[in-house]
Amino acid sequence: MLPLIFTMAGCVGEGKIRLEPSLKPDVVSFGGNRYIPLIRVCDAYGLKCDWDRFTRRISIVSQGHYVKAMAGSDRIIADGVERTLNRPILFYSGTVYLPVSLMGRDLFILGSSYNPSGDKPAYRALAKDEEKKHAIKTVILDPGHGGHDIGAKGKRHMLHEKDMALSIAGKVRAILERNGFNVIMTRDSDVFIPLPERTRMANDARADLFVSIHINASRSKLLRGFECYYLSEAVDDNARALEALENSSLRLSDGAGVEHSAGLDKTLWDMTLTENRIESSELAGSIAESVTGAVPINTRGVKTAGFYVLKNTNMPSVLVEVCYISNAIDEAKLKNQKFQDTMALAIANGILKYRSEFERTEGFTRI
Numbered sequence: 256m257l258p259l260i261f262t263m264a265g266c267v268g269e270g271k272i273r274l275e276p277s278l279k280p281d282v283v284s285f286g287g288n289r290y291i292p293l294i295r296v297c298d299a300y301g302l303k304c305d306w307d308r309f310t311r312r313i314s315i316v317s318q319g320h321y322v323k324a325m326a327g328s329d330r331i332i333a334d335g336v337e338r339t340l341n342r343p344i345l346f347y348s349g350t351v352y353l354p355v356s357l358m359g360r361d362l363f364i365l366g367s368s369y370n371p372s373g374d375k376p377a378y379r380a381l382a383k384d385e386e387k388k389h390a391i392k393t394v395i396l397d398p399g400h401g402g403h404d405i406g407a408k409g410k411r412h413m414l415h416e417k418d419m420a421l422s423i424a425g426k427v428r429a430i431l432e433r434n435g436f437n438v439i440m441t442r443d444s445d446v447f448i449p450l451p452e453r454t455r456m457a458n459d460a461r462a463d464l465f466v467s468i469h470i471n472a473s474r475s476k477l478l479r480g481f482e483c484y485y486l487s488e489a490v491d492d493n494a495r496a497l498e499a500l501e502n503s504s505l506r507l508s509d510g511a512g513v514e515h516s517a518g519l520d521k522t523l524w525d526m527t528l529t530e531n532r533i534e535s536s537e538l539a540g541s542i543a544e545s546v547t548g549a550v551p552i553n554t555r556g557v558k559t560a561g562f563y564v565l566k567n568t569n570m571p572s573v574l575v576e577v578c579y580i581s582n583a584i585d586e587a588k589l590k591n592q593k594f595q596d597t598m599a600l601a602i603a604n605g606i607l608k609y610r611s612e613f614e615r616t617e618g619f620t621r622i
Contacts, residue, residue, distance in 0.1 A: 275299050288342050290352035295546060306351055308323035313351060315342065326351055380477030384396045391610040393437045395457040397564060398424040402447030407472035409586040416470040416580060417445065420588055423577060424468045425604075426599030434607055454567040460560040464538065466606065467564050470589065479582035481598075483543045484574040485535035486566060487559035532614070535572035542575065542605030542610070548599040552578060552588065570579035575602060 281295045291312065297304035301304045305314040311326040323332040326346035331338045345352040398420040400406035406416025421442070439460055441453045458467045471482065539557045547554040563571045577598055578585035588594045 260561075283352070285345060285347070286337070287351070289355040290345060291355055293351040293353050296353055311346060316421055339347045363473070377461035383536075389614055391463040391613055392435075392608065393439065393460060393462045393464075394431060395439050395441065395460065395462045395465045395568075396428055396431075396443040397453055397457075397465065399467060399469035401442050401445055405448050406432045407470055407580045409589075411583050412586055413589050414580060414586060414589060416472070419470050419577070419580070419595075420468045421445070423595050423599050423602075426596060427466075427468070427603045429435050430600060431606065434603075436606075451567070454564055455559045457568045457570065457572075464606065464609075465564070465568045466538075466542075466602070467562070467572070467574040468602075469574060469576050471576035471579045473579055474581075476582055479579045479585045480555040481543070481546050481550065481578060482555045482558050482576040483539040484558050484560050484562065484576070486538045486561065486572065495516075531571050535573055536604070537563070537612070538571050538609045541574045541609040542573065542602055545605035545608060546598070546601040549604070550594075550597050552585070552598075588615055 278291055278295055278299050281291050282289050284290070293304060293306065296302070296390075297315070299319075303316045305316075306312075313322075313324040313326065315322040315324075320334055322334075324330075326342055326344050329340045329343040331340065340354060341356055342354045344354065398417070400417035400420065404417065406420070408415055421444075425439065428440060431438050439456070439462065441456055442448045453467075471478075480582050534555070543554060546552070560574075562574050565574060578589055580586050580589060584592070
């Protein structure tokens with residue numbers, strides 16, 4: 256396989272370009288700058304390239320290395336490190352174009368040990384004895400509310416959301432730990448943890464997954480059942496109301512502010528969210544499917560909303576709504592320890608199934 260070479264610093268003079276000869280007829284000029292179609296680069300160098308027309312996200316993978324980019328941006332993420340190109344990637348007339356200066360002499364090489372400059376490369380392939388790249392080991396479990404923030408409250412049995420969420424999260428933790436996970440709880444007692452602190456804990460731990468556990472509520476006493484959310488726009492009135500309710504905990508936080516992960520600009524954050532959204536939807540689907548087959552409860556399926564904890568975490572994240580505490584039938588079930596045990600097992604099994612599929616397909620990059 257021929258080496259594909261990416262700039263380390265991003266500002267490479269075109270006089271230093273080393274371009275595969277078969278690609279030279281494909282070079283085009285935009286505003287006096289030389290570009291080459293992405294598909295031709297991938298064909299010439301034998302790379303796996305994915306292009307999402309809807310999100311405009313680009314993924315290039317080869318031999319343990321990867322590059323993520325977005326059409327219209329001059330920023331890339333190469334093996335987790337941010338880089339700035341000297342001109343943006345373009346999308347024109349249905350074709351993605353890479354700047355020719357992306358390939359040059361003082362470079363990071365994707366999928367090759369070749370180094371024409373003799374300098375130590377900025378990135379390296381994983382050694383054989385290193386851990387698998389596509390491995391899920393650390394999970395953040397986030398029991399909603401706590402302390403003076405009781406969350407939703409049942410009318411018949413006077414149950415508090417904060418207590419039920421903590422109880423079920425603790426049971427999920429025990430199951431996951433028995434299956435080899437490193438589990439971190441945002442809280443393991445009746446204390447109030449601000450939403451920004453919860454997301455900071457997850458990001459600082461570099462967790463592989465984030466699962467927030469809540470109990471639902473509605474003005475309608477008829478609504479009942481299980482739901483699992485991942486990040487996107489709320490598409491119905493109930494989801495919008497729930498989004499507002501769960502995010503209202505921000506008002507209880509001293510000096511809380513909504514901000515993206517430190518160190519990532521908006522374009523890079525959008526790239527991260529796009530990839531995580533795909534994986535989050537898979538995780539939500541796996542958990543919902545597990546609950547549907549194991550728990551005696553109405554399952555309302557996978558839904559989307561803009562919860563704060565989903566917006567501000569750097570990993571695939573979901574928010575589970577176990578049932579409706581505002582519904583008499585659901586509240587009665589929630590009080591039952593056997594129901595809690597069954598629900599916890601189903602949630603954990605959904606996470607285990609997701610891990611198995613994620614690792615089998617190397618991060619959903621192959622069937």
